[in-house]
Structure formats: C-alpha cells, structure tokens
Amino acid sequence: MNNFEINLNLYRSFYYVAKYGGFTKASKIAMISQSALSSNIKNLEECLNKKLFDRKVSEVSLTKDGKELFLKVEEVFNILNSSIDKKEINIGCVRFIADNYLDTAIVEFKNQFPNIRLNFDFQNVTELYQLLKKDEIDLIISRYPLFYKFEQYIQVEKIKDVENVFVCSASFYEKEKEKMKSDNYIYPLILPNSSEKRRNIEQYLIDMNIIYNVEVEIPNSNLLRKLIMNNIGIGYINKKSVQQEIDSGIMVELKNFKNLPIDNISIIYNSKKNNKIVASFIEILKNTIRNINN
Numbered sequence: 001m002n003n004f005e006i007n008l009n010l011y012r013s014f015y016y017v018a019k020y021g022g023f024t025k026a027s028k029i030a031m032i033s034q035s036a037l038s039s040n041i042k043n044l045e046e047c048l049n050k051k052l053f054d055r056k057v058s059e060v061s062l063t064k065d066g067k068e069l070f071l072k073v074e075e076v077f078n079i080l081n082s083s084i085d086k087k088e089i090n091i092g093c094v095r096f097i098a099d100n101y102l103d104t105a106i107v108e109f110k111n112q113f114p115n116i117r118l119n120f121d122f123q124n125v126t127e128l129y130q131l132l133k134k135d136e137i138d139l140i141i142s143r144y145p146l147f148y149k150f151e152q153y154i155q156v157e158k159i160k161d162v163e164n165v166f167v168c169s170a171s172f173y174e175k176e177k178e179k180m181k182s183d184n185y186i187y188p189l190i191l192p193n194s195s196e197k198r199r200n201i202e203q204y205l206i207d208m209n210i211i212y213n214v215e216v217e218i219p220n221s222n223l224l225r226k227l228i229m230n231n232i233g234i235g236y237i238n239k240k241s242v243q244q245e246i247d248s249g250i251m252v253e254l255k256n257f258k259n260l261p262i263d264n265i266s267i268i269y270n271s272k273k274n275n276k277i278v279a280s281f282i283e284i285l286k287n288t289i290r291n292i293n294n
Contacts, residue, residue: 013040092128188233
C-alpha cells in the first residue's frame with residue numbers, strides 16, 4: 001500500500017507517541033484514548049511493514065525505522081502548524097525578566113492581537129528547555145550566558161545587556177561602611193540560587209579576591225529586595241529592579257564592586273517552526289525590551 005493512502009490519523013498517533021515518549025502523555029495531549037493510540041500504531045506498522053517502536057513495561061522508544069519516519073512526519077506537522085493561526089502562545093520565562101521587562105511587550109501584543117491568549121510558565125531554564133524540546137512551550141525568555149549546548153535547530157538570540165549590582169540598605173551601609181574599607185572585611189551576601197547567574201558571580205568574587213559569606217540563597221527578586229531592606233545583608237540583583245530605591249537613597253549601590261558580570265536577556269525558540277503569531281510576539285518583545293533603559 002502506498003504510504004499516502006494510509007489514514008492520516010495513524011501518522012498523527014505515531015507523531016504524538018514518538019514526540020512525548022509514551023502512550024500516557026500522548027493520550028492526554030492528543031485527546032485520544034491509549035487503546036486507540038496503540039491500535040493506530042499497530043495498524044501503521046502493519047501498513048508500512050516496519051517496526052516503529054521498541055515497547056517496554058513503562059516506556060517506548062523509537063527503532064531506527066521509527067526515527068527516520070519521525071523526522072519526516074515532524075517536518076510535515078511543523079509546516080501544517082505554521083499555516084494554522086495559533087490561538088495561544090506558551091512562554092517559558094525567568095521571573096525577574098517577567099517582573100521588570102515584559103509589561104510593555106504584553107500590552108503592545110494584546111493591543112494588536114486581542115484574541116490571542118498568552119500563557120506563562122516560570123521554572124528554571126533547564127526545565128523550560130525540556131518543555132521547548134517537547135513542543136510544550138513556544139519560546140523561552142531567559143538570561144544569558146547559558147552553560148550547555150543546544151540542538152542545532154534551537155535558536156538563541158541575545159537582545160539586551162542587563163546590569164547587575166550589589167546593594168544594601170542605607171542604614172546597613174552607615175553601620176558597615178568603615179569596616180568595608182578593610183581588606184579583611186567579610187561581605188555578608190544574599191545571592192541568587194540560579195546556577196547560571198550564581199556561577200558567574202562566584203567566579204567574579206574569586207577572581208577579585210573578595211572575602212564573603214552567603215547569608216541567604218534566593219530565586220525571587222521581590223523577596224531579595226525585602227531582605228536587603230531588612231538589613232539581612234548585601235544583595236546581588238538586577239539594577240533595574242532596585243533603581244527606584246537607589247535613586248531615593250533608601251538603598252546604596254556599592255561602587256567597590258567594579259566590572260561586575262553582565263547578563264543578557266535572550267530569546268530561545270525552535271527555528272524549524274515558522275508560526276506567524278509567535279514570530280510577531282518575538283518581534284514585539286525584541287523591540288520593546290531593547291527600548292527599556294537598563
């Protein structure tokens with residue numbers, strides 16, 4: 001039988017089981033019963049006279065023939081998906097970027113596309129990347145540099161440098177400023193627990209021979225600001241998120257930390273996909289973030 005004569009639903013079932021690594025998740029995503037999926041896969045294997053999956057108790061994996069077929073089917077699905085108007089965009093994002101850089105982009109996008117829903121997922125970049133590879137999100141907005149390699153079809157586009165600073169409350173500074181002049185001063189630091197950002201700043205502290213003690217590790221910039229204001233220590237934070245406090249004098253930027261590492265806001269997406277709605281959101285995002293001071 002010619003492959004094109006085979007019911008397209010069989011290929012659809014194959015695509016979802018292959019993409020999501022098993023029948024349970026594929027069933028939920030495709031909204032097809034597991035028994036129907038299993039029957040469709042069996043029928044497709046019989047029609048093609050090829051074994052497409054190695055089946056184990058708790059998982060399935062593609063055979064060599066299955067991998068070759070999946071590449072072809074995935075390409076077709078990407079073309080079909082790009083020609084269909086999306087009704088929603090699923091976005092993975094680092095929370096500090098969302099808190100400080102996304103409001104203008106979201107407003108502008110919704111003004112242009114009022115019927116498109118935006119869904120945000122806040123997790124660490126490693127988890128978000130797994131979701132991107134599984135096609136469960138459309139793009140990631142993250143900080144850069146990232147310390148792992150991406151597949152060739154994953155596009156990483158840097159859009160804006162982001163300045164970080166060490167700050168403390170004005171009262172903490174008045175209490176500690178004379179001690180800070182000593183080469184033996186132990187800086188009580190509040191540091192991010194993000195692996196990428198943490199790796200950068202710890203290497204900087206080592207290179208600069210700065211003695212420090214980590215008082216608190218924290219992922220949330222809003223809580224970090226509160227701890228700084230309550231004199232828990234000196235926080236390492238995105239400057240834009242505390243610029244108002246610095247300008248008003250309730251926080252002090254420590255100038256003795258020179259040439260701090262620069263982060264970069266980046267967009268990560270699947271370059272094989274060409275959906276116009278997602279592309280429009282990315283373009284608006286790039287333009288609005290680049291126009292933000294700091």
